[in-house]
Amino acid sequence: xxxxxxxxxxxxxxxxxxxxxxxxxxxxxxxxxxxxxxxxxxxxxxxxxxxxxxxxxxxxxxxxxxxxxxxxxxxxxxxxxxxxxxxxxxxxxxxxxxxxxxxxxxxxxxxxxxxxxxxxxxxxxxxxxxxxxxxxxxxxxxxxxxxxxxxxxxxxxxxxxxxxxxxxxxxxxxxxxxxxxxxxxxxxxxxxxxxxxxxxxxxxxxxxxxxxxxx
Numbered sequence: 001x002x003x004x005x006x007x008x009x010x011x012x013x014x015x016x017x018x019x020x021x022x023x024x025x026x027x028x029x030x031x032x033x034x035x036x037x038x039x040x041x042x043x044x045x046x047x048x049x050x051x052x053x054x055x056x057x058x059x060x061x062x063x064x065x066x067x068x069x070x071x072x073x074x075x076x077x078x079x080x081x082x083x084x085x086x087x088x089x090x091x092x093x094x095x096x097x098x099x100x101x102x103x104x105x106x107x108x109x110x111x112x113x114x115x116x117x118x119x120x121x122x123x124x125x126x127x128x129x130x131x132x133x134x135x136x137x138x139x140x141x142x143x144x145x146x147x148x149x150x151x152x153x154x155x156x157x158x159x160x161x162x163x164x165x166x167x168x169x170x171x172x173x174x175x176x177x178x179x180x181x182x183x184x185x186x187x188x189x190x191x192x193x194x195x196x197x198x199x200x201x202x203x204x205x206x207x208x209x210x211x212x213x214x215x
Contacts, residue, residue, distance in 0.1 A: 010050040019190055022046055032059060033207040042213065048108020052075065063185065065102050067110070070167045073196070075187040076177030081105065083179035084184070086113065090172040097122070097174065124151070144206030149176045160205045162186055179203060189213065
C-alpha cells in the first residue's frame with residue numbers, strides 16, 4: 001500500500017476544504033430522475049475534515065456528509081443513520097484505486113481505502129479513522145448512469161450507489177454513497193463561487209436527478 005499517495009489525496013481534500021462554501025443555499029433548479037421538479041433549501045457546514053449537508057425540500061428532508069476534491073463537493077445522504085460517502089481516485093500508473101471515506105457518527109473524521117482488481121470485482125484494504133485496519137471485497141455493477149456497489153467487510157454487507165466523474169486536473173474519481181436499504185443517495189456539486197451545479201442518484205437508481213443551488 002502506498003501511504004504517500006493516500007497522504008497526497010488527504011492533503012488535496014484538506015486544501016479544498018478551505019474553499020468550501022459553508023452557509024445557507026437555495027435550490028435554484030432541481031428535478032427528480034422522473035423529471036418532476038422540486039425546490040427547497042440546504043445548509044452546508046464544516047465538520048472536522050468533512051461537511052454536513054442538511055436539505056429541506058418539497059421532495060423530502062435529508063441529511064448528508066460530504067468531502068471536497070478538485071472543486072467538487074461529493075455527498076452521501078440518507079433518511080436514517082448509517083450513511084456515508086467514499087471518494088476513490090483512479091491511479092492508472094500504479095493500477096490502484098485509492099479512496100477517502102467518512103460516515104455518520106464519526107464527527108467528520110475520515111478513513112482510507114485502497115482497491116485492487118478489475119471488471120467490477122475488487123479486493124480492498126482500509127484503515128478506520130482510529131487507525132484500525134480492515135480488509136474485504138467490493139463489487140460494482142453498472143446500471144444505466146450509475147453503479148450499484150456492495151462491500152463485504154468483517155461479515156458485514158454495505159450497499160451503495162455511485163458514478164464516475166472526471167477531475168478538472170486530470171484523472172477520474174469513483175464516488176459511492178452507502179446506507180441502509182435504499183433510503184440513501186449520492187450527490188455531486190460542482191462549486192463555482194456562489195453557485196453550484198449538481199447531479200444525484202438514489203440507492204438502487206439508474207438515472208440522475210439534477211440540483212443546481214445558489215446563495
